[in-house]
Amino acid sequence: MASDGAPMGSSLHGVSAREPAFAFSTEAGRPEENDASKFDLPVDSEHKAKSLRIFSLANPHMRTFHLSWLSFFTCVVSTFAAAPLIPIIRENLGLTKTDIGNAGVASVSGAIFSRLAMGAVCDLLGPRYGCAFTIMLAAPAVFCMAVIDSAAGYITIRFLIGVSLATFVSCQYWTSTMFNIKIIGTVNALASGWGDMGGGATQLIMPFVYEGILKCGVSPFEAWRIAYFVPGLMHVVMGILVLTTGQDLPDGNLRSLQKQGDANKDDFSKVLLHAVTNYRTWVFVFVYGYSMGVQLTTNNIIAEYYYDRFNLDIRVAGIIAACFGMANLVSRPLGGVLSDIGARYWGMRARLWNIWILQTAGGAFCLWLGRASALPASITAMVLFSFCAQAACGATFGVIPFVSRRSLGIISGMTGAGGNIGAGITQLIFFTLSNYSTGTGIQNMGIMAMACTLPLALIHFPQWGSMLLPPSADADEERYYASEWSEEEKSLGRHRASLKFAENCRSERGRRNAILAGPATPPDSTPEHV
Amino acid sequence: MARRQGAVVVSLLAAVLLGACLPAPAAAGVHLSTLPKALDVTASAKPGQVLHSGVDKVTVTWSLNTTEPAGADAAYKSVQVKLCYAPVSQKDRGWRKSDDDLSKDKACQFKLTQQAYAAGARGSFEYTVARDIPTGSYYVRAYALDASGTQVAYGQTGPAAAFDVAGITGIHASIKVAAGVFSAFSVAALAFFFVVENRKKNK
Numbered sequence: 001m002a003s004d005g006a007p008m009g010s011s012l013h014g015v016s017a018r019e020p021a022f023a024f025s026t027e028a029g030r031p032e033e034n035d036a037s038k039f040d041l042p043v044d045s046e047h048k049a050k051s052l053r054i055f056s057l058a059n060p061h062m063r064t065f066h067l068s069w070l071s072f073f074t075c076v077v078s079t080f081a082a083a084p085l086i087p088i089i090r091e092n093l094g095l096t097k098t099d100i101g102n103a104g105v106a107s108v109s110g111a112i113f114s115r116l117a118m119g120a121v122c123d124l125l126g127p128r129y130g131c132a133f134t135i136m137l138a139a140p141a142v143f144c145m146a147v148i149d150s151a152a153g154y155i156t157i158r159f160l161i162g163v164s165l166a167t168f169v170s171c172q173y174w175t176s177t178m179f180n181i182k183i184i185g186t187v188n189a190l191a192s193g194w195g196d197m198g199g200g201a202t203q204l205i206m207p208f209v210y211e212g213i214l215k216c217g218v219s220p221f222e223a224w225r226i227a228y229f230v231p232g233l234m235h236v237v238m239g240i241l242v243l244t245t246g247q248d249l250p251d252g253n254l255r256s257l258q259k260q261g262d263a264n265k266d267d268f269s270k271v272l273l274h275a276v277t278n279y280r281t282w283v284f285v286f287v288y289g290y291s292m293g294v295q296l297t298t299n300n301i302i303a304e305y306y307y308d309r310f311n312l313d314i315r316v317a318g319i320i321a322a323c324f325g326m327a328n329l330v331s332r333p334l335g336g337v338l339s340d341i342g343a344r345y346w347g348m349r350a351r352l353w354n355i356w357i358l359q360t361a362g363g364a365f366c367l368w369l370g371r372a373s374a375l376p377a378s379i380t381a382m383v384l385f386s387f388c389a390q391a392a393c394g395a396t397f398g399v400i401p402f403v404s405r406r407s408l409g410i411i412s413g414m415t416g417a418g419g420n421i422g423a424g425i426t427q428l429i430f431f432t433l434s435n436y437s438t439g440t441g442i443q444n445m446g447i448m449a450m451a452c453t454l455p456l457a458l459i460h461f462p463q464w465g466s467m468l469l470p471p472s473a474d475a476d477e478e479r480y481y482a483s484e485w486s487e488e489e490k491s492l493g494r495h496r497a498s499l500k501f502a503e504n505c506r507s508e509r510g511r512r513n514a515i516l517a518g519p520a521t522p523p524d525s526t527p528e529h530v
Numbered sequence: 531m532a533r534r535q536g537a538v539v540v541s542l543l544a545a546v547l548l549g550a551c552l553p554a555p556a557a558a559g560v561h562l563s564t565l566p567k568a569l570d571v572t573a574s575a576k577p578g579q580v581l582h583s584g585v586d587k588v589t590v591t592w593s594l595n596t597t598e599p600a601g602a603d604a605a606y607k608s609v610q611v612k613l614c615y616a617p618v619s620q621k622d623r624g625w626r627k628s629d630d631d632l633s634k635d636k637a638c639q640f641k642l643t644q645q646a647y648a649a650g651a652r653g654s655f656e657y658t659v660a661r662d663i664p665t666g667s668y669y670v671r672a673y674a675l676d677a678s679g680t681q682v683a684y685g686q687t688g689p690a691a692a693f694d695v696a697g698i699t700g701i702h703a704s705i706k707v708a709a710g711v712f713s714a715f716s717v718a719a720l721a722f723f724f725v726v727e728n729r730k731k732n733k
Contacts, residue, residue, distance in 0.1 A: 140713035221700030
């Protein structure tokens with residue numbers, strides 16, 4: 001039986017939505033085919049790759065994929081590089097618990113605004129320069145960490161380094177100029193998951209570099225400073241690689257991107273309006289804070305927790321802490337895959353339940369992690385917590401593309417920012433302003449994650465239903481997506497892409513319902529033949 | 531790929547679990563409140579004096595407290611001298627918390643010396659403040675250990691009277707120079723590429 005839904009991963013239609021407004025590529029004519037043969041991968045009419053070959057570095061598609069996820073990875077490494085070294089840094093700088101907590105909050109807060117701004121930067125300069133500017137201007141901040149000698153300086157520098165997390169947006173933007181809409185979901189889930197892995201990699205890299213420098217006879221308070229040059233150099237190297245070997249478009253021409261961008265430019269204020277007036281946006285902004293936010297907070301506190309509670313060596317604490325972040329290699333894409341599998345049978349309702357189950361399970365394992373007093377149980381809880389929380393992140397971005405077709409970019413950006421806001425709040429309440437131990441803080445974080453995932457039940461699509469309610473009989477996809485356009489815009493035919501998208505979304509009704517639903521008459525479409 | 535990653539995680543976990551099964555350190559579970567304060571300990575640093583790590587020295591001396599009966603130190607085989615955080619340096623820093631259970635106590639993290647105890651005599655040790663001692667307020671505590679290494683008595687100079695240590699910053703001129711050079715290079719490289727490519731574009 002032919003599958004109703006589109007291939008796996010295609011439901012994650014372009015997380016950054018910078019792909020052109022036409023949901024399908026126009027067949028531009030024969031001359032294109034000669035150019036297509038010069039690419040290593042099969043391409044569509046816009047020369048975007050239609051498949052992903054992970055172990056290739058071929059220009060431009062695969063090279064872009066690797067450059068973009070590696071630059072995001074580098075920024076995550078440097079943002080959380082202090083975390084495994086906190087036992088040394090806190091003694092050198094005389095930090096109190098409040099200082100450490102404030103620095104953790106600062107490290108994730110900078111990105112809230114830089115991620116929102118990065119979309120505009122990519123529009124102006126292209127994703128290649130957006131990425132290079134961020135990564136190379138953050139490098140001085142990383143190097144300056146080596147010369148800090150007070151709590152205030154520490155907090156400031158962690159804030160400035162954290163701003164570089166905006167490369168998440170440039171990463172997703174850049175891959176969406178290179179990869180076809182059918183596979184962009186998988187590509188983005190892989191790129192963002194592998195980038196987030198940096199939070200785990202840094203817990204391995206920094207202690208090992210630090211211990212290596214110690215063995216050279218350097219005292220601890222100097223060794224950690226020298227160790228900080230490693231992420232700094234990674235920034236410089238990645239920045240130069242991006243500038244010398246990267247290109248904005250498959251054809252390498254930035255000017256045509258700007259021309260294209262002008263042609264498809266929507267009115268920003270309208271796009272923003274439709275993003276903020278859709279209540280689902282705000283539910284996701286809130287709920288994402290308890291999958292991604294919890295993950296970012298844990299990256300900051302977990303190594304210190306294992307060092308202090310179980311009296312482990314700094315390297316062993318780093319290895320355990322690394323297991324948390326490194327699970328992103330598979331868990332985030334897995335969340336998206338589970339979302340797609342569920343949707344194949346039960347549609348959007350399965351996607352929503354998938355997020356809720358994963359995120360709540362993550363909260364439960366987090367609670368166990370805080371309570372566990374034996375090392376094996378603690379590590380088991382942590383690994384399960386990491387899988388569930390990270391899969392929930394991937395699953396969330398399996399639903400975001402359906403919230404709005406017109407405002408997808410802004411909603412993705414706002415959701416991402418919500419993750420950082422949740423991280424800041426969680427770190428502030430449970431690990432900075434609190435009077436209890438880190439273990440108790442982790443327990444409370446787990447309870448809060450479980451409670452704050454409940455608003456997911458409020459997400460209701462009239463045409464697909466919600467977690468607890470079935471769909472309305474008279475609602476359909478076309479009406480939902482066309483409602484974002486005014487009558488005037490509809491008369492100009494500007495909503496055609498949304499209608500095409502709506503037709504492709506029929507599979508979100510689930511297997512049974514999709515068969516029953518015939519192609520609905522779009523209520524407001526311009527007549528084809530007058 | 532998921533399988534390979536799973537195997538890596540499992541082997542990492544196995545390595546850590548094996549490490550966790552290693553025997554606990556000796557002298558676990560002795561409570562400070564059960565120990566007699568039988569040693570009289572003095573430190574040459576006066577309360578409020580600032581010692582610079584790596585440079586200044588402090589001399590610690592210990593002997594049997596005169597209030598103790600003679601011969602009470604028959605079981606004392608060695609003396610372990612430790613540097614402990616004063617309460618002002620423990621405030622808001624849970625990782626330096628004192629605990630009555632000496633195996634869980636985190637207030638005395640720095641071992642100055644462990645040497646043989648001569649019964650009836652005065653022992654002393656001259657300590658150069660190490661370069662990894664952080665800035666803070668400290669006092670000295672000495673434990674008397676029996677033949678098996680378990681604490682059987684102690685003495686301390688604080689916590690009321692504490693001296694200060696000024697730790698090293700760890701910042702050398704070479705680190706400052708390197709940070710400056712690399713930062714400038716990063717910004718300059720970016721500017722260079724931007725200008726060159728803009729010029730090429732406008733040509």
